[in-house]
Amino acid sequence: xxxxxxxxxxxxxxxxxxxxxxxxxxxxxxxxxxxxxxxxxxxxxxxxxxxxxxxxxxxxxxxxxxxxxxxxxxxxxxxxxxxxxxxxxxxxxxxxxxxxxxxxxxxxxxx
Amino acid sequence: xxxxxxxxxxxxxxxxxxxxxxxxxxxxxxxxxxxxxxxxxxxxxxxxxxxxxxxxxxxxxxxxxxxxxxxxxxxxxxxxxxxxxxxxxxxxxxxxxxxxxxxxxxxxxxxxxxxxxxxxxxxxxxxxxxxxxxxxxxxxxxxxxxxxxxxxxxxxxxxxxxxxxxxxxxxxxxxxxxxxxxxxxxxxxxxxxxxxxxxxxxxxxxxxxxxxxxxxxxxxxxxxxxxxxxxxxxxxxxxxxxxxxxxxxxxxxxxxxxxxxxxxxxxxxxxxxxxxxxxxxxxxxxxxxxxxxxxxxxxxxxxxxxxxxxxxxxxxxxxxxxxxxxxxxxxxxxxxxxxxxxxxxxxxxxxxxxxxxxxxxxxxxxxxxxxxxxxxxxxxxxxxxxxxxxxxxxxxxxxxxxxxxxxxxxxxxxxxxxxxxxxxxxxx
Numbered sequence: 001x002x003x004x005x006x007x008x009x010x011x012x013x014x015x016x017x018x019x020x021x022x023x024x025x026x027x028x029x030x031x032x033x034x035x036x037x038x039x040x041x042x043x044x045x046x047x048x049x050x051x052x053x054x055x056x057x058x059x060x061x062x063x064x065x066x067x068x069x070x071x072x073x074x075x076x077x078x079x080x081x082x083x084x085x086x087x088x089x090x091x092x093x094x095x096x097x098x099x100x101x102x103x104x105x106x107x108x109x110x111x
Numbered sequence: 112x113x114x115x116x117x118x119x120x121x122x123x124x125x126x127x128x129x130x131x132x133x134x135x136x137x138x139x140x141x142x143x144x145x146x147x148x149x150x151x152x153x154x155x156x157x158x159x160x161x162x163x164x165x166x167x168x169x170x171x172x173x174x175x176x177x178x179x180x181x182x183x184x185x186x187x188x189x190x191x192x193x194x195x196x197x198x199x200x201x202x203x204x205x206x207x208x209x210x211x212x213x214x215x216x217x218x219x220x221x222x223x224x225x226x227x228x229x230x231x232x233x234x235x236x237x238x239x240x241x242x243x244x245x246x247x248x249x250x251x252x253x254x255x256x257x258x259x260x261x262x263x264x265x266x267x268x269x270x271x272x273x274x275x276x277x278x279x280x281x282x283x284x285x286x287x288x289x290x291x292x293x294x295x296x297x298x299x300x301x302x303x304x305x306x307x308x309x310x311x312x313x314x315x316x317x318x319x320x321x322x323x324x325x326x327x328x329x330x331x332x333x334x335x336x337x338x339x340x341x342x343x344x345x346x347x348x349x350x351x352x353x354x355x356x357x358x359x360x361x362x363x364x365x366x367x368x369x370x371x372x373x374x375x376x377x378x379x380x381x382x383x384x385x386x387x388x389x390x391x392x393x394x395x396x397x398x399x400x401x402x403x404x405x406x407x408x409x410x411x412x413x414x415x416x417x418x419x420x421x422x423x424x425x426x427x428x429x430x431x432x433x434x435x436x437x438x439x440x441x442x443x444x445x446x447x448x449x450x451x452x453x454x455x456x457x458x459x460x461x462x463x464x465x466x467x468x469x470x471x472x473x474x475x476x477x478x479x480x481x482x483x484x485x486x487x488x489x490x491x492x493x494x495x496x497x498x499x500x501x502x503x504x505x506x507x508x509x510x511x512x513x514x515x516x517x518x519x520x521x522x523x524x525x526x527x528x529x530x531x532x533x534x535x536x537x538x539x
Contacts, residue, residue: 045532057527091494091510
């Protein structure tokens, strides 16, 4: 997960005006959270809604972000053999994988 | 966009509709959204696209009012329906209800759209009920271009010929015909020119029918007559499957475009084929609802969309999903992608209702598994990212691909895929 971006500051704005601006727009953090959520939802068809996979498929909810990032990296370079994950892992940037991993790590392990 | 009324539909599209209205209750489901509603969304069509949209609008929007209008009482999955045709699964295993969606607060209405008033943002159903919306999602799937094959509509209507390209009674009808076919009979299948729903589906079907014959009618033949110049998906893998498992049983012919059907006689440009069981996958276009609403903007067949929001190019406030859309480059018409279209649309609709900017960098991915025997499958996969310059989705270079070989492991993954996408789509 990336750190939330700092709100854009301009010298002439008072703290109160900055606050009003923040209230009028979704925060950078909320935008990142929605983006991570959207990206992770592309995995749900096999890995379950919010990572709660069923049957033989790998549950991602509650795994550590580091573990997910490492696995995707290993799939990508072939260290970890796979039928399909190597092909899919190559479709996402490192930044996207970090966001997806952060999202799944934050999901409770069981619904 | 002008208004759309049922009178613009052909008579056959209206036959047998609106019978469930006696039992209809718009009050439907209770689960009240928390906090004031940020908007009303009506979703028409409860297949992979529409059901996923309804589910994700509730999951992500929380306080979005969502009504799903679907003509059928249950969801019947096209993916895995070839296993039913091959006798390896039962209809009940690919049929699911909409109870999961109701439990997450979607109002599910079994009914049929009679008219859409785009200016007034209202949908009128057969029977007279009206649904107001802030945003409308239509996921109408495909309908058939029967006019392109002389006699086909009558042959399907009479039951002599099946299409089985919308899962349901047609799936079962084809299975029954195969069971009743004499030993040593001929099953012929016609494949239309691309684009059509589910590019690998016809070749999987050939394998599934052959797997049944191999076990039960070993002298029978499978004749595949493809209007295309080659196999449209996983070509080398299907060629291998035909040879490895069904050598001498499956015969595959290219550039065979069906012109006419008379009973179980199929007339192609260069030959006539008489089959014991004739399965014709008709040429396809966006579902009749999209046509009637004026959403069909490409080649008189498909609905063009803004890929950031899935909003129709022809109708502001109307989002189109799934097989009905004019596909982005290398994006197949699949249930998996309809589910992914729905997630892009749901996220965008929630942002639009809140007055926020929509996500400028959406992603989608696709996986299609095909069975070649009762328990061995293979896949094709692709990852798609939005290209802001070309304003469409494009595949990510270096990503995606096909199986090295069909395997039992991928057969298990295929079943796992089905279980998970069904749960994801229907909130099971």
